[in-house]
Amino acid sequence: xxxxxxxxxxxxxxxxxxxxxxxxxxxxxxxxxxxxxxxxxxxxxxxxxxxxxxxxxxxxxxxxxxxxxxxxxxxxxxxxxxxxxxxxxxxxxxxxxxxxxxxxxxxxxxxxxxxxxxxxxxxxxxxxxxxxxxxxxxxxxxxxxxxxxxxxxxxxxxxxxxxxxxxxxxxxxxxxxxxxxxxxxxxxxxxxxxxxxxxxxxx
Amino acid sequence: xxxxxxxxxxxxxxxxxxxxxxxxxxxxxxxxxxxxxxxxxxxxxxxxxxxxxxxxxxxxxxxxxxxxxxxxxxxxxxxxxxxxxxxxxxxxxxxxxxxxxxxxxxxxxxxxxxxxxxxxxxxxxxxxxxxxxxxxxxxxxxxxxxxxxxxxxxxxxxxxxxxxxxxxxxxxxxxxxxxxxxxxxxxxxxxxxxxxxxxxxxxxxxxxxxxxxxxxxxxxxxxxxxxxxxxxxxxxxxxxxxxxxxxxxxxxxxxxxxxxxxxxxxxxxxxxxxxxxxxxxxxxxxxxxxxxxxxxxxxxxxxxxxxxxxxxxxxxxxxxxxxxxxxxxxxxxxxxxxxxxxxxxxxxxxxxxxxx
Numbered sequence: 001x002x003x004x005x006x007x008x009x010x011x012x013x014x015x016x017x018x019x020x021x022x023x024x025x026x027x028x029x030x031x032x033x034x035x036x037x038x039x040x041x042x043x044x045x046x047x048x049x050x051x052x053x054x055x056x057x058x059x060x061x062x063x064x065x066x067x068x069x070x071x072x073x074x075x076x077x078x079x080x081x082x083x084x085x086x087x088x089x090x091x092x093x094x095x096x097x098x099x100x101x102x103x104x105x106x107x108x109x110x111x112x113x114x115x116x117x118x119x120x121x122x123x124x125x126x127x128x129x130x131x132x133x134x135x136x137x138x139x140x141x142x143x144x145x146x147x148x149x150x151x152x153x154x155x156x157x158x159x160x161x162x163x164x165x166x167x168x169x170x171x172x173x174x175x176x177x178x179x180x181x182x183x184x185x186x187x188x189x190x191x192x193x194x195x196x197x198x199x200x201x202x203x
Numbered sequence: 204x205x206x207x208x209x210x211x212x213x214x215x216x217x218x219x220x221x222x223x224x225x226x227x228x229x230x231x232x233x234x235x236x237x238x239x240x241x242x243x244x245x246x247x248x249x250x251x252x253x254x255x256x257x258x259x260x261x262x263x264x265x266x267x268x269x270x271x272x273x274x275x276x277x278x279x280x281x282x283x284x285x286x287x288x289x290x291x292x293x294x295x296x297x298x299x300x301x302x303x304x305x306x307x308x309x310x311x312x313x314x315x316x317x318x319x320x321x322x323x324x325x326x327x328x329x330x331x332x333x334x335x336x337x338x339x340x341x342x343x344x345x346x347x348x349x350x351x352x353x354x355x356x357x358x359x360x361x362x363x364x365x366x367x368x369x370x371x372x373x374x375x376x377x378x379x380x381x382x383x384x385x386x387x388x389x390x391x392x393x394x395x396x397x398x399x400x401x402x403x404x405x406x407x408x409x410x411x412x413x414x415x416x417x418x419x420x421x422x423x424x425x426x427x428x429x430x431x432x433x434x435x436x437x438x439x440x441x442x443x444x445x446x447x448x449x450x451x452x453x454x455x456x457x458x459x460x461x462x463x464x465x466x467x468x469x470x471x472x473x474x475x476x477x478x479x480x481x482x483x484x485x486x487x488x489x490x491x492x493x494x495x496x497x498x499x500x501x502x503x504x505x506x507x508x509x510x511x512x513x514x515x516x517x518x519x520x521x522x523x524x525x526x527x528x529x530x531x532x533x534x535x536x537x538x539x540x541x542x543x544x545x546x547x548x549x550x551x552x553x554x555x556x557x558x559x
Contacts, residue, residue: 040240047236055232068234079239090542138226145227149337151373159209160220161227166210175376176539178393178412178427182373185206192219 032088035079043082047075050092053172054099056158060146061103070106074099093174144194152187155180289354291316292333297342299329322350325366335359338379339372339390352382367398376543385433389415391543393427403435408445413539416442423489426538434460441489444482451478455486472498476505484510484536492524510536 028049034042054074058067078095085094145153145160158164164172170180207214294303296313302324308315308331317323317333325331325347333349334340338359343349347366353359359374362382372379372390379390384403388395393412399405407416413426418438425431431442440459443452454474457463463471472494479487487506494502503521512521512528513535520528530541 043239044236047239051234051236052232055234059230064230071232071234072237075237075239087542093542134226135229138229141223141226142230151337151375157227160223161230162232163224163228165212174540174542176391176393176412176543179373179376179391181206181210182371182394182411184209186373188206188209188220191223 028091029088032082032085032091036082036085036088043075043079046091050095050172051075052162052164053092053096053158053169056162056164057096057099057154058103059142059161060153060157061100062106064142066106070102074102077102090174092172096173140198141195144198145191148187148190148194151183152190155183156187156191159184289319289356289359290335290337291318291354292335292351293317294323295332295334297330297332299326299345301325301329301331301343317351319351319354322348322364324348338374339370341371342369344368363397363399365399365401367396369396370394383433385435385437386416386418386439389417389544391415391539395425405433407431407433415544422544424533424539424541424544426485429485432456432459441486441493443486447480447483447486448478450474451483451486454478469498472502476501479505479509481509485538488529488533488536491521491529496522 028046031042031046031049035046051071055067055071058070058074062070074095078098081098085091142161145156147153148156155166155169158169158173159166166180166184167177169175169184170177173180208217209220294301294308294315294317296308301308303315303317303321304324306315308323323331323333323343325343325345327345330345331343332340333343335354341349341361344367347368348364349366349368350362350364351360352362357375357378359379360382361380364384368381370381370390371394374390376391377389381388381390381397383397383399383405385399385405386407388397388407391413393414394410395412395414396408396410397405398407407414407425408430409425409427411427413424416423416425416431416433416439418433421438423431423439423442425442428446429442429444432440434440437460441455443455447455451474454471458468458471458475461467461471472490475486475490484506487502487509490502491499491506499522500518503518507518510532512532516528516532516535521532530545533541
């Protein structure tokens, strides 16, 4: 099952999983309440807590070069619609839904032709602009992850790219631990197989 | 568990996961927060009131209403589309000679396809597996009949007419359901076993995650380690943990499905309250909305002793079955977030499409 990609310049040092506050419901609730009352600093704190989730969800759906701008758009949209959130304790799930909808809108509105719907081609094109082997390798792997079935790629990107733990992904997105864990395991299994195929195909 | 490192970074580090973290980490979010304090307050723009605008708006409104009615009629009356039918489940023979309708599953290759409207049948000596890449995988035991009712995007629906299935579902919560003669099982991210006998009596056992079981608004949540029985015309019973005492399980079965006099019912409830352990709060919470107004105060007191209600949940509120308080208490029990159920379950309130 193992794959043998040459990670060349990629270091082997352990990249810490950043288990930032997994469950701080009261803190989040009070921040959401304050933000609804117009406290922009509180909303900034929410940004700090949820930006990785939003970034990861977008990265699993839209071209990488568009993600940073869309993260800002999503939070501005959330800021404007915060009054419509009925249950403040569901801020994370609500924000995740806004993010997925914005990613869908991106493809409905912004694609002049079909090229952006091919994440592999798009990533490869991006990587051609760089001579750095590690960048090419990262682009290739990201493309493989983005080619996985939808239920897998989102938790895998949140875990492997954004460094969120499984419990944190569940808490932030409002999904159950069981669902996230199953999708992480199955997705990782499929990713190993796909990477193995990619390497075999290249050699 | 061997996936502990992937799950939460604990346990034996997985070198391949570590490599991927390192390589993909370059894409990690690193943008500072925008200056939200400089974002102007968004207010709806008020347009000047003009008679002509009103008239035009009314005309446009009428046209829009006609369009909406036409589109609604089209979607209501149209035949099933390709999207409704969706992808087929891959069928693999595990033993014997399972059939799809009257045809044996891939006499040579041992594989086949199961599409909307088709039924997979396993006799007493055959078993099969069905898999849908975007949804999950299901082992179908001997003596089963299972039909694909719906396979559209985001909505996968099977009907287990009899037999046993073991489901591992990775679709997002609420996207996959199984109809049985006595309840509908709504997946909420889980691994579970579902059995239905020839009389329509069912049993659901959850291994991982949790499952919602419902019929006509009567709902049960079954977390990992718990089981729930169903009966035709009654629906799902009260879920319980399998390691509960024998007397507890016996009393619960009789309470849910027996024909009891008030005195018998009172005695059964007494057994349940006395025998309940802390984790049996699962059962007692469900009983809150299934007992009479007279029985509920005693039940509340016992449940509150085992699992104190969270802040904001009052005795009075629970006794009048305040939905929000019941949900809050459920969430505090730690078996799963009821928000997931409330968010996704309603999608399945519609009746399934008519079989062709």
